[in-house]
Amino acid sequence: MFVILNRTESGLRNELNECLQIISTSLQTVKDNKSFNKVLAVQLRILLCDTKFGRENSLINKVRTNPMLKCINNNFTSYMNAGLIEFIQPEFLFEESNSSLFLEAWLNQDVIKSNVSYQSLDNCYCPYCGSGDNSRTSNSRNIQEVQNRECFIMIMCQNCGAKFPVNLDNIIDAYEGKIENVESVNITIRDIIKNYANKNGGAHIDSELDIKGLLIAELGGEYIQSISQYIVEYFSETEAG
Numbered sequence: 336m337f338v339i340l341n342r343t344e345s346g347l348r349n350e351l352n353e354c355l356q357i358i359s360t361s362l363q364t365v366k367d368n369k370s371f372n373k374v375l376a377v378q379l380r381i382l383l384c385d386t387k388f389g390r391e392n393s394l395i396n397k398v399r400t401n402p403m404l405k406c407i408n409n410n411f412t413s414y415m416n417a418g419l420i421e422f423i424q425p426e427f428l429f430e431e432s433n434s435s436l437f438l439e440a441w442l443n444q445d446v447i448k449s450n451v452s453y454q455s456l457d458n459c460y461c462p463y464c465g466s467g468d469n470s471r472t473s474n475s476r477n478i479q480e481v482q483n484r485e486c487f488i489m490i491m492c493q494n495c496g497a498k499f500p501v502n503l504d505n506i507i508d509a510y511e512g513k514i515e516n517v518e519s520v521n522i523t524i525r526d527i528i529k530n531y532a533n534k535n536g537g538a539h540i541d542s543e544l545d546i547k548g549l550l551i552a553e554l555g556g557e558y559i560q561s562i563s564q565y566i567v568e569y570f571s572e573t574e575a576g
C-alpha cells in the first residue's frame with residue numbers, strides 16, 4: 336500500500352509562523368549585520384517563489400488561496416545619474432501603490448533595468464597600467480586601495496593583462512554615455528529573491544557572476560529587506576484566518 340504523508344493545515348500554519356518569525360528577527364538583525372540578507376532571501380524564496388521538480392511549491396500558496404500582493408511603484412531612478420542602470424529605490428518600493436497583483440505577476444515586476452554589458456567593463460580603469468577612461472577618478476587611486484574595496488568581480492585588463500577587482504560604481508565611472516547594441520537586462524522581484532537565495536550565499540555561492548548576478552550581489556540586499564518588510568506587514572494584515 337502507498338502511504339502519502341501530508342502536512343495538516345495547522346502544521347502548515349506553524350511553518351508560516353516560523354518563517355515570519357525568522358523574517359522579523361532577521362529584519363532587526365540585518366540593520367547591523369548585512370549577512371542576514373541571506374537568511375531573509377531564503378525565507379522569501381520558501382514563502383513566495385519556491386519550486387520543486389520545476390513546479391510551483393511556495394508556502395504562501397499552501398496557506399492562502401490565490402494570494403494578491405501590493406504592486407510595487409513604477410518610479411525608476413537613474414543609478415548615479417548615468418543612464419546605464421535604472422532602478423526603483425528599494426526604500427520606496429511599495430509606496431504610492433493601491434493596486435494588487437496575483438503572485439505570479441507580482442513576482443514578474445521589474446525593479447532594475449540595466450544596460451551594463453561586457454563592453455562597459457572594457458573601459459574600467461586599470462590600476463596597473465593606467466589604461467581605461469580615468470579622467471574622473473584615477474588621480475586618487477592606487478593598487479592597494481583598489482584591492483581593499485568591496486568588490487564582487489575581477490576583470491582582466493585588455494592592455495596589460497592584469498586582473499583587478501571592480502564594483503558597480505567603477506563600471507558606471509568608466510561608462511562613456513553610449514549604449515550600443517546592448518541586450519538590456521531586466522531584473523524582477525523573483526530574480527532578486529531567487530538569485531540572492533540560490534547564488535549569493537543563501538543556499539549556494541557561485542564563483543562566476545554574470546551581469547545579473549553582479550547587479551543583484553551589489554544592489555539586491557536593500558530589496559530583500561524592503562520585500563521582507565512588506566511581507567511581514569502583508570501577513571499581519573491578512574492573518575485573521
Ligand SMILES: [Zn+2]
Nearest residue numbers: 461464492495
Ligand atoms: Zn592594465
